[in-house]
Amino acid sequence: MLKEWVKEERPTDEVIAERLEKARAELAVRQLEIKEKGLPVLVIMDGWGAAGKGSVLGKVIKNLDPRFFKCETLTEPTDEEKRKPFLYRYFVKIPKAGAIAFFDGSWMGEVTNMYLHGEIDEKKYKSHLTSIKRFERQLNDNGYLMVKFFFHIGEKTQKKRLKDLESDTYTKWRVSDKDRWQNKHYDKCFDVFDEYIEATNQFVAPWYFIDSSSKKWAELQMTEILIASIDTAIANAANQQKAPMLQNTFPMKPLPKLAEVDLKKSISEEEYKKELDRLQKRLSELHNELYHKKVPVIIAYEGWDAAGKGGNIKRVAAALDPRGYEVHPIASPEPAEKARHYLWRFWNRLPKDGHIAIFDRTWYGRVMVERIEGFCTENDWQRAYNEINEFEKELDDWNAVIIKFWVHIDKDTQLARFTDRQNTPEKQWKITDEDWRNREKWDAYEAAIDEMISKTSTKFAPWHILESNDKKYARIKALKIIIKAIEEKLVGIEKE
Amino acid sequence: MLKEWVKEERPTDEVIAERLEKARAELAVRQLEIKEKGLPVLVIMDGWGAAGKGSVLGKVIKNLDPRFFKCETLTEPTDEEKRKPFLYRYFVKIPKAGAIAFFDGSWMGEVTNMYLHGEIDEKKYKSHLTSIKRFERQLNDNGYLMVKFFFHIGEKTQKKRLKDLESDTYTKWRVSDKDRWQNKHYDKCFDVFDEYIEATNQFVAPWYFIDSSSKKWAELQMTEILIASIDTAIANAANQQKAPMLQNTFPMKPLPKLAEVDLKKSISEEEYKKELDRLQKRLSELHNELYHKKVPVIIAYEGWDAAGKGGNIKRVAAALDPRGYEVHPIASPEPAEKARHYLWRFWNRLPKDGHIAIFDRTWYGRVMVERIEGFCTENDWQRAYNEINEFEKELDDWNAVIIKFWVHIDKDTQLARFTDRQNTPEKQWKITDEDWRNREKWDAYEAAIDEMISKTSTKFAPWHILESNDKKYARIKALKIIIKAIEEKLVGIEKE
Numbered sequence: 001m002l003k004e005w006v007k008e009e010r011p012t013d014e015v016i017a018e019r020l021e022k023a024r025a026e027l028a029v030r031q032l033e034i035k036e037k038g039l040p041v042l043v044i045m046d047g048w049g050a051a052g053k054g055s056v057l058g059k060v061i062k063n064l065d066p067r068f069f070k071c072e073t074l075t076e077p078t079d080e081e082k083r084k085p086f087l088y089r090y091f092v093k094i095p096k097a098g099a100i101a102f103f104d105g106s107w108m109g110e111v112t113n114m115y116l117h118g119e120i121d122e123k124k125y126k127s128h129l130t131s132i133k134r135f136e137r138q139l140n141d142n143g144y145l146m147v148k149f150f151f152h153i154g155e156k157t158q159k160k161r162l163k164d165l166e167s168d169t170y171t172k173w174r175v176s177d178k179d180r181w182q183n184k185h186y187d188k189c190f191d192v193f194d195e196y197i198e199a200t201n202q203f204v205a206p207w208y209f210i211d212s213s214s215k216k217w218a219e220l221q222m223t224e225i226l227i228a229s230i231d232t233a234i235a236n237a238a239n240q241q242k243a244p245m246l247q248n249t250f251p252m253k254p255l256p257k258l259a260e261v262d263l264k265k266s267i268s269e270e271e272y273k274k275e276l277d278r279l280q281k282r283l284s285e286l287h288n289e290l291y292h293k294k295v296p297v298i299i300a301y302e303g304w305d306a307a308g309k310g311g312n313i314k315r316v317a318a319a320l321d322p323r324g325y326e327v328h329p330i331a332s333p334e335p336a337e338k339a340r341h342y343l344w345r346f347w348n349r350l351p352k353d354g355h356i357a358i359f360d361r362t363w364y365g366r367v368m369v370e371r372i373e374g375f376c377t378e379n380d381w382q383r384a385y386n387e388i389n390e391f392e393k394e395l396d397d398w399n400a401v402i403i404k405f406w407v408h409i410d411k412d413t414q415l416a417r418f419t420d421r422q423n424t425p426e427k428q429w430k431i432t433d434e435d436w437r438n439r440e441k442w443d444a445y446e447a448a449i450d451e452m453i454s455k456t457s458t459k460f461a462p463w464h465i466l467e468s469n470d471k472k473y474a475r476i477k478a479l480k481i482i483i484k485a486i487e488e489k490l491v492g493i494e495k496e
Numbered sequence: 497m498l499k500e501w502v503k504e505e506r507p508t509d510e511v512i513a514e515r516l517e518k519a520r521a522e523l524a525v526r527q528l529e530i531k532e533k534g535l536p537v538l539v540i541m542d543g544w545g546a547a548g549k550g551s552v553l554g555k556v557i558k559n560l561d562p563r564f565f566k567c568e569t570l571t572e573p574t575d576e577e578k579r580k581p582f583l584y585r586y587f588v589k590i591p592k593a594g595a596i597a598f599f600d601g602s603w604m605g606e607v608t609n610m611y612l613h614g615e616i617d618e619k620k621y622k623s624h625l626t627s628i629k630r631f632e633r634q635l636n637d638n639g640y641l642m643v644k645f646f647f648h649i650g651e652k653t654q655k656k657r658l659k660d661l662e663s664d665t666y667t668k669w670r671v672s673d674k675d676r677w678q679n680k681h682y683d684k685c686f687d688v689f690d691e692y693i694e695a696t697n698q699f700v701a702p703w704y705f706i707d708s709s710s711k712k713w714a715e716l717q718m719t720e721i722l723i724a725s726i727d728t729a730i731a732n733a734a735n736q737q738k739a740p741m742l743q744n745t746f747p748m749k750p751l752p753k754l755a756e757v758d759l760k761k762s763i764s765e766e767e768y769k770k771e772l773d774r775l776q777k778r779l780s781e782l783h784n785e786l787y788h789k790k791v792p793v794i795i796a797y798e799g800w801d802a803a804g805k806g807g808n809i810k811r812v813a814a815a816l817d818p819r820g821y822e823v824h825p826i827a828s829p830e831p832a833e834k835a836r837h838y839l840w841r842f843w844n845r846l847p848k849d850g851h852i853a854i855f856d857r858t859w860y861g862r863v864m865v866e867r868i869e870g871f872c873t874e875n876d877w878q879r880a881y882n883e884i885n886e887f888e889k890e891l892d893d894w895n896a897v898i899i900k901f902w903v904h905i906d907k908d909t910q911l912a913r914f915t916d917r918q919n920t921p922e923k924q925w926k927i928t929d930e931d932w933r934n935r936e937k938w939d940a941y942e943a944a945i946d947e948m949i950s951k952t953s954t955k956f957a958p959w960h961i962l963e964s965n966d967k968k969y970a971r972i973k974a975l976k977i978i979i980k981a982i983e984e985k986l987v988g989i990e991k992e
Contacts, residue, residue, distance in 0.1 A: 083848040085894035091843040096835035134886045141739035142837045203633055243637035339592035341638045347587040352579040390630045398581035
């Protein structure tokens with residue numbers, strides 16, 4: 001896991017400072033909520049020596065009310081503690097309801113150290129891993145939020161930091177023999193940490209890596225993750241149902257809220273024709289290449305009624321060889337589909353590699369219409385954000401191009417288009433009572449869509465908003481995004 | 497996991513036949529329940545070539561209604577399936593609500609084979625493991641029961657079976673090149689299977705090993721595990737709460753129901769005095785030895801009011817050096833205890849190694865008084881059986897001697913003792929209104945105790961029932977059990 005981890009690009013100092021100010025204030029608010037809801041929170045901080053855990057923790061707690069948190073430093077067990085079961089000294093320090101406990105060091109450090117230094121054999125080590133998994137799952141099952149951080153720095157950074165600390169009389173004491181040993185055996189430690197993290201990375205208690213190359217950046221990452229995890233736990237506590245929401249561990253690509261989208265964008269008729277022609281030709285070429293290189297493409301369309309999804313899809317499909325693509329209009333599920341996992345009908349509609357599948361409405365129905373109309377339980381749609389991200393991760397692992405469009409218009413434009421449809425005989429089939437009923441729920445839908453986009457716009461499958469008050473503008477934008485995504489994937493394949 | 501697995505001793509053919517008859521009938525009943533409750537069940541059968549999966553499956557389904565189950569043979573993916581995402585061919589075959597799907601072979605076989613034969617590298621292999629964990633957890637979260645079996649045979653057995661199959665013209669076709677390769681590289685395969693099983697052994701989808709040395713025995717194990725897992729899933733479906741019960745994976749030691757216990761057992765006064773003296777001397781010696789060898793001992797007393805717990809504990813404690821033991825009377829939890837995981841107060845009372853802790857009432861309050869009086873939710877006490885087994889497993893891993901007593905009397909004896917207490921001034925403090933109220937709930941308690949004993953009598957921490965209509969008989973029995981358990985532990989330590 002640590003091996004495969006891709007660091008996020010570090011923002012500029014200015015951006016960090018700005019986000020940090022906001023995050024610190026938010027965390028203070030969360031602490032009050034924790035207190036109010038009686039939620040116990042256990043924060044585990046592990047990582048490399050000299051990664052800066054201690055000083056980051058010092059920063060994080062600065063804004064918190066000291067009555068409702070506790071810090072525990074857990075290095076070597078005392079002789080007394082060694083006479084108790086392995087987990088004893090941790091279990092007796094778990095926080096009470098409404099409080100946060102920060103553990104600087106944890107059972108991870110203890111068992112990996114013992115294993116690395118040959119104090120326990122592989123069998124005992126594995127038995128400890130099993131105990132740890134049980135312990136962490138039990139805490140979760142009993143209403144605890146666990147957030148587990150691994151503070152990561154490279155071998156060279158560690159070496160330099162240890163040297164700097166040692167060269168100063170005042171900080172010298174902070175470098176232990178174990179730290180020096182760790183740096184000398186960095187690769188060996190890395191492998192053991194990596195395996196440990198993989199073995200104990202449970203869905204109910206996932207690991208987060210903190211890029212600790214700079215203190216403020218580390219503080220920001222930790223604070224933002226804490227906030228998100230607390231929010232998940234508070235939502236779960238409010239909704240005591242089976243299979244609660246999990247903490248999100250997928251890297252996200254933030255997008256603006258719908259209300260912030262500038263819908264005035266447009267294109268001239270002349271420009272549109274020219275661009276449409278050019279882009280369709282290019283897409284047609286790419287389709288050929290996709291076919292030969294066996295790259296699958298999934299294009300997902302969601303959008304307001306009368307936003308222009310149909311016309312948009314038409315312009316994309318027009319560029320494609322009919323033998324190599326399929327459009328799937330998604331209606332309500334059939335009985336055989338209802339009797340299975342809700343993603344089953346989408347798995348059944350996946351294209352072969354080298355083919356393109358266009359979905360006119362998608363699996364996102366779960367968190368829009370099914371949510372709003374009560375076709376599934378609250379727990380079902382709350383869980384679905386992560387389930388959908390996991391589904392799309394499978395498509396990404398399969399090396400598919402994944403493109404998700406939200407075709408966006410404002411309420412007035414929708415009214416104008418509905419009225420036009422109503423008044424034009426040959427368009428009347430396109431407008432139903434249901435469309436009018438949905439329109440009445442615009443605000444509820446808008447909130448649901450904002451939540452959907454913010455929770456499912458992952459780096460590997462981000463949403464794209466198509467400003468479609470001018471349908472032509474939206475069509476050109478869609479074609480450009482599709483072309484770019486395919487080109488990038490093809491370049492990526494060349495490189496492999 | 498496979499490495500550490502300890503086979504259960506195979507029962508005699510007679511016992512197998514008897515249990516099998518019962519289990520087959522029960523499984524048929526469970527199938528109807530599944531249908532009625534709309535529970536989808538996915539049964540995965542993996543294991544060694546020639547372990548007999550196919551023929552065991554043939555036996556298992558013989559008693560089932562063919563309208564509500566399906567068997568899928570999943571060996572190599574077809575060329576068409578290879579053009580879809582890795583999990584595609586499995587996902588499209590998941591059962592519908594109310595039905596069972598048996599997968600003969602699964603994603604385990606596919607990925608371990610590819611990895612063993614160098615068709616995928618370690619990175620891809622690990623990515624598949626992550627996908628598999630997500631897939632299995634999603635099925636569970638969406639209400640599916642997954643039961644995963646690994647059919648295990650040794651290298652020599654496999655070799656012999658393959659040879660036998662090959663030597664017969666009619667069965668020759670059943671031996672594939674992959675089977676032969678597997679037997680030739682048994683150890684390498686064993687390591688990969690072991691790691692795979694460990695990596696994918698999630699609490700919500702645990703692995704079960706089937707000792708496949710004989711077909712009927714394999715069928716019995718599979719059928720009994722299926723029944724227990726279905727029962728857990730049905731109970732969870734009825735109780736849609738957070739953190740459902742998990743399938744049990746601890747080996748159990750069955751005990752009789754309370755109603756079946758013979759309470760007429762007694763001891764003469766003379767015999768009692770002689771034995772008491774002898775046993776206390778022996779326990780005293782052992783206490784010394786325990787202290788020197790740093791073996792911790794946990795003795796847990798539960799029992800009916802007025803069953804004689806106090807007097808029993810007194811006779812045990814009398815044999816011990818006061819510096820080396822402590823008795824913990826357990827009352828209702830304090831506020832600081834209530835604000836934490838319910839096992840916290842017991843972790844806090846664990847002895848040091850070499851010491852003895854005697855608990856007068858225990859963590860089992862969760863599934864008795866807290867259950868009956870509604871001091872915790874249904875979900876809480878249902879989950880507690882497994883949580884307690886896990887807690888006691890920690891004590892076992894710590895190499896503690898664990899002894900659990902149920903001090904048992906019948907209802908008439910309790911009445912006689914209550915009345916005696918009421919009528920004897922110096923005993924009146926021992927009887928309260930609560931005792932009388934509890935007595936009114938005798939039947940509810942008896943059902944709860946039977947369930948508790950059947951669900952928490954693990955091989956590593958079994959219950960012992962003390963027949964205490966004759967208190968003296970119970971005291972002698974307790975001392976004998978304690979002595980035997982300590983002696984066995986000390987012998988075990990010598991051997992290590």
